[in-house]
Amino acid sequence: xxxxxxxxxxxxxxxxxxxxxxxxxxxxxxxxxxxxxxxxxxxxxxxxxxxxxxxxxxxxxxxxxxxxxxxxxxxxxxxxxxxxxxxxxxxxxxxxxxxxxxxxxxxxxxxx
Ligand SMILES: [Zn+2]
Numbered sequence: 001x002x003x004x005x006x007x008x009x010x011x012x013x014x015x016x017x018x019x020x021x022x023x024x025x026x027x028x029x030x031x032x033x034x035x036x037x038x039x040x041x042x043x044x045x046x047x048x049x050x051x052x053x054x055x056x057x058x059x060x061x062x063x064x065x066x067x068x069x070x071x072x073x074x075x076x077x078x079x080x081x082x083x084x085x086x087x088x089x090x091x092x093x094x095x096x097x098x099x100x101x102x103x104x105x106x107x108x109x110x111x112x
Contacts, residue, residue: 014057025112028062031064033065085099
């Protein structure tokens, strides 16, 4: 249940900023999970919906972006974007690249 611990991490971040900035309700939450992060968006949504009742996130609109992943190609010596770990480098067609380990990020928090 990887997604459940991710969801718990998100709720913890929100609770911390709720304490720091003294808000009680989140109107909108925007998350970003790169396509290389391995995060299953439907599972993450499900986990979030299960644990938000009773938190400032209860009733919030949750948006989850899925940007392409960033990687470093050893052939091109350049940063590239790939949609999956099985994709070839869009510049040289090779597979000798290292994907960045970027996971789930909170991008935006709109509060009342
Ligand atoms: Zn390349």
